[in-house]
Amino acid sequence: MSPTPRAATPALSIAPMMDVTDRHFRWFARRLSRHVLLYTEMVVAQALIHGDREHLLRFDASEHPIALQLGGDDPVKLALCARMAEDAGYDEVNLNVGCPSPRVQSGSFGVVLMRRPHVVAEAVAAMRAEVRIPVTVKHRIGLDELDRFEDMLAFVDAVAPAGAARFTVHARKAWTQGLSPKQNRNVPPLRHAEVHRLKRLRPELHVEINGGIRTLDEVEAHLAHVDAVMIGRAARDTPWILAGADARIFGCSDPGATRASVARAMVPYLARTLGEPRVRLHHVTRHLAPLFAGEVGARAWRRTLAQRADLGAGVIEAALEAVEEARRLQEQLAQREAAGGSGPPRDDALDPVR
Template sequence: MTNSATLLDRRFTVAPMMDWTDRHCRAFHRVLSRRAVLYTEMAVDQALIHGDAPRLIGFDASEHPVAIQLGGSDPEILARASRIAERFGYLEINLNVGCPSDRVQSGKFGACLMREPELVRDCLTAMREAVSVPVTVKHRLGVDDQEPEQTLFGFVETVRESGVKTFVVHARKAWLKGLSPKENRDVPPLDYDLVRRMKAEHPDLEVLLNGGLESLEHGLAEIHGTDGIMLGRAAYHTPWTLAEVDTRIYGEASDPCASPFEAVAAYRPYIEAQLEQGVRLHSITRHMLGLFAGRPGARKWRQILSERANRPGAGWEVMEEALAAVSVHAAE
């Protein structure tokens, strides 16, 4: 199989985030940026093989460019799951070697695989041999008492033997015992310079920086010495962040939307189509709560969507009410 990692322009990506980056979230983010590469929530390999794959990983072609993240630790099972993901049309398959949750640890995948670089190599080799799209890996600097400088460089040297060329590095260690997943996103110290050193030692690899990037400005300030940035919580909680990605990262002549109001209008056809299919409004609007963050009326916007979008039969009229409330505050 040929799977050149250069098929996607990953200068800016939105991180895979459990319970957040579902298909409705990605459709919304795509309204804000044409160019950002979007990732699914982590999909467990066994679930794809034995479960309802269309429900788990189905997506609309309008979300492209979109990639899928898989969780697992058995090369053969990951290869089978990768083939399923490729058939669905994903442009990249990413292996999760960074999540520290108890659920992931109990399945022997995620960040605990930082202790087994040879197994990660074998998993990625099997995945690459199974598909023609790029296969990539997202990982930490190390786990628990591992020394990041030794662990990271040794991990990369071994894993690159798989032929994988794209490494997304969450620039923190993960503590598998004693810290919650939330604390693992904040407590272990960041080390962006170590990631830049990794790239300098491996100029042939594509190295993306992830972890603690609080805004597009912050990402632009730290992108030097790497090939791109991956934003997570900043992109989710303040989605208007994405509205400048096309011009500021990719040099496009314009961004898709000039204001959050335009973004909602552009998203309306998707919302109405989903409502007609029986999707609850809350399943869509829960990803939009931060759209007006930092602007007049933001609190009222969140309040109306949080309280009314979850009611039975809620429809576009809730969106109109929320927009009207924001407009009143914006005019004051």
């Protein structure tokens, strides 16, 4: 077999998330960082083979670098899907070996594949034989009773020879019974040190850490131990952190974006996609809602986006005006307080809850 291709490997990626990392989210994320690696939502191999392929594979050229995440356990089908991914222009294809949802378990893929490393190895080998783009694996530290560091190492050692170009490790185990997928992302404790240890013991492998990482300071701290960091919910809930990534993580000059400039960059996109069949304003604006998280005006921003769908793409400018208004009121209040007056009672428009 040819040497394992290096993954198109940005030091930072945004995790695949069902119902989050759709094409609208990814377009938005790309306005925040030119270089972060983006993932699709998981696409089940069976659905890709029998379903609406064009819809499932669709992405915009500006989304590169972008990886397609597949779910499945049949090497032949996965190889077929990897070919579709390469033909569609994806930069990487990734296999989901981390999802514990009952539906996925009943299909015998996702995290339960950690019990069958030979199947994962076979799948990776079959995909690699079919494509030139890197084939990567996202998995957990372990599952159920199979949760010692040595178990994870045995899994990785079984799959690595097949040529996986990266191992992305969600640093918590999964329970296959008794916990919902959401609980499985919160309840089992994070074990970051074991991912660092994996890289120490297998320095030749490309290791990416994932799980509970919320700031670029944390990203930088992990990069002292591993090759790359994947963030999920932090990118969804506080997307603005991505705006610092190109300068801090990728060593590029600071593009000097502001929240408002990123919001305005979404206007032509919103206008364009609203002209497509079945696209509703909310499909795009729901991803923009947390752009001002933690800032004065965050609530005014969210509320305007949610309530003024009648404005079409104009909703963004209206929401920016609402932010400005909240800021002005806040400043007035601060000035009054500084001048010794108690000022008017804090009004909702002042957005005390950020």
